[in-house]
Amino acid sequence: MEKDNRSSDFLHIGSKILEWYKNNARDLPFRQTKDPYKIWICEIVFQQTRINQGLNHYNNFIKRFPDVKTLAEAEENEVLLYWKGLGYYSRAINIHKAAQQIMNDYHGIFPDQYEEILKLKGVGKYTAAAVSSICFGGRMPAVDGNFYRVLSRLFADDFDISNSKAFTYFSELAALVMPENVGDFNQAMMDIGSEICKPKNPLCGECPINEDCLAFSIQKISDYPVKTKKVKAEDLALTYYFVHRNGQFLIRQRKEDFIWKKLFEFPDAISSNMETFITGSKTIAHKLTHKNLSIEIFNVEVISEKIWNDFIAENQYLITDVEGSHEKSFPKPLENYIQNSLKD
Numbered sequence: 362m363e364k365d366n367r368s369s370d371f372l373h374i375g376s377k378i379l380e381w382y383k384n385n386a387r388d389l390p391f392r393q394t395k396d397p398y399k400i401w402i403c404e405i406v407f408q409q410t411r412i413n414q415g416l417n418h419y420n421n422f423i424k425r426f427p428d429v430k431t432l433a434e435a436e437e438n439e440v441l442l443y444w445k446g447l448g449y450y451s452r453a454i455n456i457h458k459a460a461q462q463i464m465n466d467y468h469g470i471f472p473d474q475y476e477e478i479l480k481l482k483g484v485g486k487y488t489a490a491a492v493s494s495i496c497f498g499g500r501m502p503a504v505d506g507n508f509y510r511v512l513s514r515l516f517a518d519d520f521d522i523s524n525s526k527a528f529t530y531f532s533e534l535a536a537l538v539m540p541e542n543v544g545d546f547n548q549a550m551m552d553i554g555s556e557i558c559k560p561k562n563p564l565c566g567e568c569p570i571n572e573d574c575l576a577f578s579i580q581k582i583s584d585y586p587v588k589t590k591k592v593k594a595e596d597l598a599l600t601y602y603f604v605h606r607n608g609q610f611l612i613r614q615r616k617e618d619f620i621w622k623k624l625f626e627f628p629d630a631i632s633s634n635m636e637t638f639i640t641g642s643k644t645i646a647h648k649l650t651h652k653n654l655s656i657e658i659f660n661v662e663v664i665s666e667k668i669w670n671d672f673i674a675e676n677q678y679l680i681t682d683v684e685g686s687h688e689k690s691f692p693k694p695l696e697n698y699i700q701n702s703l704k705d
């Protein structure tokens with residue numbers, strides 16, 4: 362559908378969305394506040410995590426780091442620890458840096474302008490729009506996958522959401538229906554996108570805008586949104602050695618910018634005199650965004666105390682045990698391996 366051919370009067374759709382939101386907004390802890398710090402943390406936490414999966418993490422995080430200052434002054438490893446279980450740990454590293462940015466560049470006061478919020482480490486246009494509209498009355502639509510889906514179905518619009526101009530295009534489309542209260546509108550669209558206009562089997566009968574929805578009226582919902590480009594996932598093989606002795610095992614913190622930055626991992630090599638201690642191996646498949654990992658973990662039970670001590674001294678590994686490992690953040694497959702290793 363060509364945008365220019367549409368009537369400019371779509372504002373009643375925004376009103377219906379707001380009306381629906383008044384009665385149906387999800388009762389979430391971060392909905393009771395306009396504190397930009399909390400809204401920002403919640404937007405980052407729930408970017409790649411479902412609400413019911415991330416809610417406890419969010420509550421624990423806010424309890425430990427109730428404000429920008431506390432977060433900025435914390436050790437990075439502790440921030441990572443409180444992120445444990447949420448995955449995509451670069452988000453935790455970025456919010457920690459952004460908190461320090463707010464302390465240094467904004468005297469500890471959360472910036473209230475969209476352009477300034479956008480300067481914070483790890484904050485994209487979506488998050489900046491959400492925080493500025495919910496907390497400061499900003500007038501930017503918080504366009505994400507939910508917006509793409511709802512708007513492309515609403516207008517039966519075949520603009521390709523994998524196109525690099527999709528954000529701008531759907532922001533303009535959102536502006537056609539956007540009411541005065543953009544903060545509530547953005548939150549309503551988040552709720553409609555995740556609870557009603559779901560990717561599969563949308564609940565059109567319960568949708569507040571079903572009378573206006575073109576895809577619904579022509580029964581072509583599954584044709585929208587249009588996405589042509591599929592990013593091919595890269596295959597990647599990793600090898601680790603679970604080197605242990607008397608209930609203790611060896612770890613180190615990753616430095617690489619590649620994947621799992623700053624998380625802890627097992628050694629990725631052993632010395633030749635340790636090969637006789639290998640008792641078996643296990644291969645684990647794990648998917649990351651755009652990567653299919655195949656992780657082979659060798660179990661190395663070191664019988665010799667001298668070889669154990671020499672290996673640690675030469676490679677500066679940390680010694681831990683299962684209890685100690687709870688205080689550190691590991692990539693999910695290694696975390697699972699540690700838990701299972703104890704059951705054997």
Ligand code: SF4
Nearest residue numbers: 558565568571574577
């Ligand atoms: S009517 Fe159905 S397809 Fe259209 S916006 Fe509502 S839920 Fe989505």
